[in-house]
Amino acid sequence: MVPFLHIGPLNVPTFGLMLWLAAVAAAIIVDRGFRRANISADAVGIVAIAVVAGIVGAKVWHVLDTPQEFREIGWRVLWDTAGFAWYGGLVFGISALLLQGMRAKIGGMRMLDLAAPAAAVGYGVGRIGCFLSGDGCYGIQTTLPFPLGMGFPHGIVPTPPGIRVLPTPLFELGAGLLIGWYLWHRAGKRHPVGLITGQYLALSGLARFLVEFVRRNPKVLWGFSNAQLASLGAAVAGLALVWWSTHHEAARPVLVKPVSTAGKTA
Numbered sequence: 069m070v071p072f073l074h075i076g077p078l079n080v081p082t083f084g085l086m087l088w089l090a091a092v093a094a095a096i097i098v099d100r101g102f103r104r105a106n107i108s109a110d111a112v113g114i115v116a117i118a119v120v121a122g123i124v125g126a127k128v129w130h131v132l133d134t135p136q137e138f139r140e141i142g143w144r145v146l147w148d149t150a151g152f153a154w155y156g157g158l159v160f161g162i163s164a165l166l167l168q169g170m171r172a173k174i175g176g177m178r179m180l181d182l183a184a185p186a187a188a189v190g191y192g193v194g195r196i197g198c199f200l201s202g203d204g205c206y207g208i209q210t211t212l213p214f215p216l217g218m219g220f221p222h223g224i225v226p227t228p229p230g231i232r233v234l235p236t237p238l239f240e241l242g243a244g245l246l247i248g249w250y251l252w253h254r255a256g257k258r259h260p261v262g263l264i265t266g267q268y269l270a271l272s273g274l275a276r277f278l279v280e281f282v283r284r285n286p287k288v289l290w291g292f293s294n295a296q297l298a299s300l301g302a303a304v305a306g307l308a309l310v311w312w313s314t315h316h317e318a319a320r321p322v323l324v325k326p327v328s329t330a331g332k333t334a
Contacts, residue, residue: 070201090190093189098115101186101252109174115183122158122161122164128156158302181259184255185251191240199235199237202220212232216234240279247268250267266311273300273305274299277296280292
């Protein structure tokens with residue numbers, strides 16, 4: 069594992085580097101989505117604000133989820149390179165996108181639809197940072213051979229020598245890319261407002277719920293971890309949004325492709 073890249077006198081954390089690449093990937097996808105929908109807006113600025121809000125939310129959620137860590141190291145936990153909770157980032161990021169969508173007169177829910185594929189891909193790319201840095205987001209111990217079983221003896225949170233664990237960040241990378249690919253192609257077709265966001269919440273929630281069965285996170289209720297309970301909530305909310313978008317008159321279908329010829333739509 070490579071927690072840091074040593075470039076001359078600089079020690080560049082790979083987690084931060086992949087977080088930056090995740091933001092770049094998300095900005096590119098949102099920009100292409102805006103162009104496909106004939107929307108004139110600053111995709112880079114919108115993604116930047118959402119990313120900052122997501123980082124703050126991820127830290128806040130982590131502190132609330134692990135208060136013992138705050139008691140041990142104090143306020144330093146807020147700028148420590150480890151300890152980011154995805155659902156905190158999701159809540160704060162969604163809030164930032166809703167506000168920006170209304171401000172840009174795109175509409176809050178439609179903004180979420182446009183950003184959903186980028187969120188899925190960005191999450192997957194960000195998980196590469198967890199894998200490279202060895203920040204402790206591992207799976208349970210296993211005897212499976214490489215690449216299903218890996219050791220992280222030099223990670224930020226090292227595994228004991230000779231012990232192999234499931235590389236769950238790679239599982240989440242694959243899930244994020246697949247979900248992002250599906251949402252991008254679905255968003256390119258006629259769809260009611262809110263459908264893409266609902267599918268994103270349902271699919272990403274299901275993916276996180278399943279991977280938590282082989283993660284090392286402690287179980288807190290009914291044999292589920294905090295992340296699993298949040299995943300269930302996200303999946304249920306996503307399914308409810310899918311139902312609403314396909315049955316409610318307010319969720320009018322939108323065309324995302326530009327008019328190709330007079331009187332005809334692509």
